[in-house]
Amino acid sequence: MRVLGIETSCDETGIAIYDAKHGLMAHQLFSQVDLHKQYGGVVPELASRDHVRRILPLIQGCLEQADCDLASLDAVAYTAGPGLMGALLVGTAVGRSLAYALSIPAIGIHHMEAHLLAPLLEQDVPAFPFLALLVSGGHTQLVEVKSIGDYCLLGESVDDAAGEAFDKTAKLLGLPYPGGPAISALAEKGDSHRFRFPRPMTDRPGLDFSFSGLKTYALNTRNTEPDDEQTRADIARAFVDAVVDTFIIKCRRAMEQTGLNQLVVAGGVSANKQLRTGLEQLMQELQGEVFFPRPEFCTDNGAMIAYCGFLRLQNGQTEDLHFQARARWSMLDL
Ligand code: KG4
Numbered sequence: 001m002r003v004l005g006i007e008t009s010c011d012e013t014g015i016a017i018y019d020a021k022h023g024l025m026a027h028q029l030f031s032q033v034d035l036h037k038q039y040g041g042v043v044p045e046l047a048s049r050d051h052v053r054r055i056l057p058l059i060q061g062c063l064e065q066a067d068c069d070l071a072s073l074d075a076v077a078y079t080a081g082p083g084l085m086g087a088l089l090v091g092t093a094v095g096r097s098l099a100y101a102l103s104i105p106a107i108g109i110h111h112m113e114a115h116l117l118a119p120l121l122e123q124d125v126p127a128f129p130f131l132a133l134l135v136s137g138g139h140t141q142l143v144e145v146k147s148i149g150d151y152c153l154l155g156e157s158v159d160d161a162a163g164e165a166f167d168k169t170a171k172l173l174g175l176p177y178p179g180g181p182a183i184s185a186l187a188e189k190g191d192s193h194r195f196r197f198p199r200p201m202t203d204r205p206g207l208d209f210s211f212s213g214l215k216t217y218a219l220n221t222r223n224t225e226p227d228d229e230q231t232r233a234d235i236a237r238a239f240v241d242a243v244v245d246t247f248i249i250k251c252r253r254a255m256e257q258t259g260l261n262q263l264v265v266a267g268g269v270s271a272n273k274q275l276r277t278g279l280e281q282l283m284q285e286l287q288g289e290v291f292f293p294r295p296e297f298c299t300d301n302g303a304m305i306a307y308c309g310f311l312r313l314q315n316g317q318t319e320d321l322h323f324q325a326r327a328r329w330s331m332l333d334l
């Protein structure tokens, strides 16, 4: 089975071809970061328009890279949600029309499920059941993964997602969009001992998160301390330390609660160096194993959509012609 994957849920047009026998045959990405940078965040209307411009050339590029043609495709998988509605509609319309014209199945993929399964594209993969920490721009969730499609939500953010907190804090430190990589780099130059931010919601039981208070902490510190480069780096450091520590505390708790000792970390924030190091140390201490996607598959990409579509179709899932894109969509409804 050969599946074309299409991702257009936010500001990246990602296309890939996954084949049952050959694995990942091609993947290409166009990031709209430069387009949105001047506005300090994603402008949904501009994102949709740019997906329209990029999607067909990228599909063509993937077919050339994989050295195959449209007739060799067995199915089309596209991100059906959650995400920006206009952006989702581009991938949905192209994906479904292509499948219809080729008389092959189309399948709408849940973006967060695709993130969750992305580490399975690597050489070393976890066995079911395992624990997953999903950390992206829109979601922060701890999930018990029993099998493909059987997910139990253990905890999630009650306000800002981790990526959102990175982006907002970066903005108030004067860093460019997207803030995650920028704040992570600045934190490297910071001193961990100068400021200490709280580890939100770790002083009570449960596995939920809250990150919105951290940006207020960062803002207040910025307003009361001298405005110099070292202070900004120290604030970035205090922010990153607080986020990483919070994840370590909650992951430890989730492992104890479930008895699971394999942890998958996925979504844009899983590219974060400090988080990867922190969770690797935790899993070493707990004699467990941690799995990350390769950095380019942490953030949005077409490979995870093609692969998730392949797994779903292999499990016998299909969809009818009335399937709709969904801006909001809980993974528990899968
Ligand atoms: O998964 P993703 O590409 O898109 C969503 O599904 O939301 O995640 C994007 C988020 C952004 O908030 C971005 O700032 C964050 O991931 N991010 C990072 C890093 N790279 C991307 N956050 C922290 N450190 C990074 N290295």
Ligand code: ZN
Pocket: 111, 115, 136, 137, 267, 268, 299, 300
């Ligand atoms: Zn994503």
